[in-house]
Amino acid sequence: xIKLSAMQLTISDENKVFNIHTDGIPYLSFDMLDKLGVxxxxxxxxxxxxxxxxxxxxxLRVCVMRDDDESEAAPHVLEVRSRLARQxxxxxxxxxxxxxxxxxxxxxxxxxxxxxxxxxxxxxxxQYVDGMVTDIPGALLTVFGADxxxxxxxxxxxxxxxxxxxxxxxxxxxxxxxxxAQMLLNYGCDPADMYAAIGPGICRVCYxxxxxxxxxxxxxxxxxxxxxxxSRYIVDxxxxxxxxxxxxxxxxxxxxxxxxxxxxxxxxxxxxxxxxAVSNVCTMCNSDTFYSYRARxxxxxxxxxxxxxxx
Ligand SMILES: [Zn+2]
Numbered sequence: 001x002i003k004l005s006a007m008q009l010t011i012s013d014e015n016k017v018f019n020i021h022t023d024g025i026p027y028l029s030f031d032m033l034d035k036l037g038v039x040x041x042x043x044x045x046x047x048x049x050x051x052x053x054x055x056x057x058x059x060l061r062v063c064v065m066r067d068d069d070e071s072e073a074a075p076h077v078l079e080v081r082s083r084l085a086r087q088x089x090x091x092x093x094x095x096x097x098x099x100x101x102x103x104x105x106x107x108x109x110x111x112x113x114x115x116x117x118x119x120x121x122x123x124x125x126x127q128y129v130d131g132m133v134t135d136i137p138g139a140l141l142t143v144f145g146a147d148x149x150x151x152x153x154x155x156x157x158x159x160x161x162x163x164x165x166x167x168x169x170x171x172x173x174x175x176x177x178x179x180x181a182q183m184l185l186n187y188g189c190d191p192a193d194m195y196a197a198i199g200p201g202i203c204r205v206c207y208x209x210x211x212x213x214x215x216x217x218x219x220x221x222x223x224x225x226x227x228x229x230x231s232r233y234i235v236d237x238x239x240x241x242x243x244x245x246x247x248x249x250x251x252x253x254x255x256x257x258x259x260x261x262x263x264x265x266x267x268x269x270x271x272x273x274x275x276x277a278v279s280n281v282c283t284m285c286n287s288d289t290f291y292s293y294r295a296r297x298x299x300x301x302x303x304x305x306x307x308x309x310x311x
Contacts, residue, residue: 017279017281018279022049022051028041032275039090041087041305045291047060062084062300065300091140093115093116096109096139096142098127100130100144102165103130106130106131107125108133109136131162131175133160134161140306142305143163145167145201145302148167148201148202149198149262152197153176153196162179163179172220197276200283201282203259203282207255208233217261229256231255290302
């Protein structure tokens with residue numbers, strides 16, 4: 001177990017999935033991607049954290065929310081992301097973000113497109129886009145999410161990266177595979193050389209879904225796949241992990257495992273299983289530490305960042 005705060009954050013990390021950084025704005029990084037030397041991060045609620053006293057200030061804001069006053073929020077979040085970029089030895093002038101509308105569209109970042117643009121004057125081709133890939137040296141990709149995992153993709157041979165936002169709709173649309181396909185087409189990657197990490201997000205036990213979501217996966221993937229990535233739990237606050245015995249009765253709800261679903265997509269796209277790291281951190285189970293849409297709605301989000309730089 002790793003403890004960032006005796007009170008607030010306890011991450012089960014028996015497999016050493018993450019490294020925790022508390023200098024500057026605190027963040028998590030994947031040990032596997034750290035070993036490749038790819039600068040990347042995943043933020044928390046914390047603005048700062050003092051390891052000696054186990055006290056930190058919360059309320060980090062990385063993006064403009066719908067109810068925010070844009071004229072106040074936009075400069076603030078750009079300054080926060082500037083600091084995060086500098087912690088990765090990059091710059092906000094190298095950043096690329098998109099609109100994120102739960103699609104499976106992935107942009108290929110072009111020269112001349114880097115730099116802060118949030119929230120206004122976003123070009124049309126960045127709207128309705130939830131992922132991006134780049135081979136531009138030093139480019140910084142940023143994705144936001146409060147329960148939806150980000151999927152980080154890196155190819156140390158062709159020196160290119162991808163980052164996608166994979167909520168249930170993006171996961172249904174296999175957005176990690178779309179990003180990988182863009183990297184194969186544009187950069188000549190071989191999936192056998194690629195690495196991927198599925199970031200923090202909502203866990204299966206927390207992620208109750210309507211029957212229609214199961215039906216969507218059963219029809220667009222297959223029934224076998226849907227049965228593998230969905231569990232059915234009885235709706236009982238005192239016993240949330242009770243497993244279905246096969247009875248199709250009212251009171252049972254489907255729960256989706258986004259980690260398993262995205263891992264299947266990455267492996268089917270050809271990434272070796274031992275090149276895939278999977279988060280063991282749930283944003284909703286740990287909603288004191290992470291923003292969780294399901295737990296507390298629209299407060300703010302975490303950001304995932306990755307720089308196209310290899311050791
Ligand atoms: Zn959970």
